[in-house]
Amino acid sequence: MAFLTDRKRAVGWGAAKSGTEHFWAMKKSSVALLVLIPFFVFTFGSVLGSSFEEVQAYYARPFPAIIAALTLIVGFKHFNDGFQTLIEDYVHGIWEKVLILGMTCISYGAAAIGVFAIAKMAL
Amino acid sequence: MADVNRGNRPLSPHLQVYRPQLNSVTSILTRITGNALIVAALMIVWWLLAASTGEDYFAVANGFVTSWFGDLVMFLSLWALWYHTLAGIRHLIWDEAKMLELEKAEPLGWAVVIGSVVLTVFSVVVLW
Numbered sequence A: 001m002a003f004l005t006d007r008k009r010a011v012g013w014g015a016a017k018s019g020t021e022h023f024w025a026m027k028k029s030s031v032a033l034l035v036l037i038p039f040f041v042f043t044f045g046s047v048l049g050s051s052f053e054e055v056q057a058y059y060a061r062p063f064p065a066i067i068a069a070l071t072l073i074v075g076f077k078h079f080n081d082g083f084q085t086l087i088e089d090y091v092h093g094i095w096e097k098v099l100i101l102g103m104t105c106i107s108y109g110a111a112a113i114g115v116f117a118i119a120k121m122a123l
Numbered sequence B: 001m002a003d004v005n006r007g008n009r010p011l012s013p014h015l016q017v018y019r020p021q022l023n024s025v026t027s028i029l030t031r032i033t034g035n036a037l038i039v040a041a042l043m044i045v046w047w048l049l050a051a052s053t054g055e056d057y058f059a060v061a062n063g064f065v066t067s068w069f070g071d072l073v074m075f076l077s078l079w080a081l082w083y084h085t086l087a088g089i090r091h092l093i094w095d096e097a098k099m100l101e102l103e104k105a106e107p108l109g110w111a112v113v114i115g116s117v118v119l120t121v122f123s124v125v126v127l128w
Helices: A006-010 A021-047 A052-058 A062-090 A094-122 B022-053 B055-065 B068-095 B102-127
Strands: none
Touching: A021 A052, A021 A062, A021 B068, A021 B102, A052 B022, A052 B055, A062 A094, A062 B022, A094 B022, B022 B055, B022 B068, B022 B102, B055 B068, B068 B102
16 A cells, blocks of 8 residues: 555546546547548448349448448447446436446347458358 | 435436437437348348349348338348448547537538438439
């Protein structure tokens, strides 16, 4: 203990029980999405409405496949972090935990399904 | 804290008693668009899964996603996505403690609203 600074001992023990991790996570994913979203809109948008064979061929190409996979991973993480804030603002008690837990399952599950589907078409 | 009167105290002004302003409306819309995008996101994941599974399943998912209802959801979500993206840029600017003054924040809010419509029209025209 004697080797810890006062600051080090105080970190994480404020009223919020945590520091700026959530804020920083949102900031990182938002900057990443700023790059990914325009690419995703114009790659996914151009293939939506195509035939089965065209879609398969399109996602066999590396660029659209990697953009789609990254957008789903970062996007669902960003969504889940944002949804957590929404719930923390309006719902309290047991439902607060249930809803955050449930949406975390949906977010990571959907991201995994999407990445699996893209990998299957790409490889 | 033992003798504090916990009931019947005046609350700080909240949504119901506030006159809507550009900054409050654009802020609320940021939250609504961000969370509503889950609908389109799950539809896209379903569409991708179907496309990777087989022709018959793809016909089902693609039929729904490109139906008039699917088109409507995708069109509204495209606007929501551009709106949320521009509102996110505004947050990144505000995080640097820049453009927080009313006379700068006001045009910034309009830039987000108008920019989202322009980007939506632009991407629909390009992708049609």
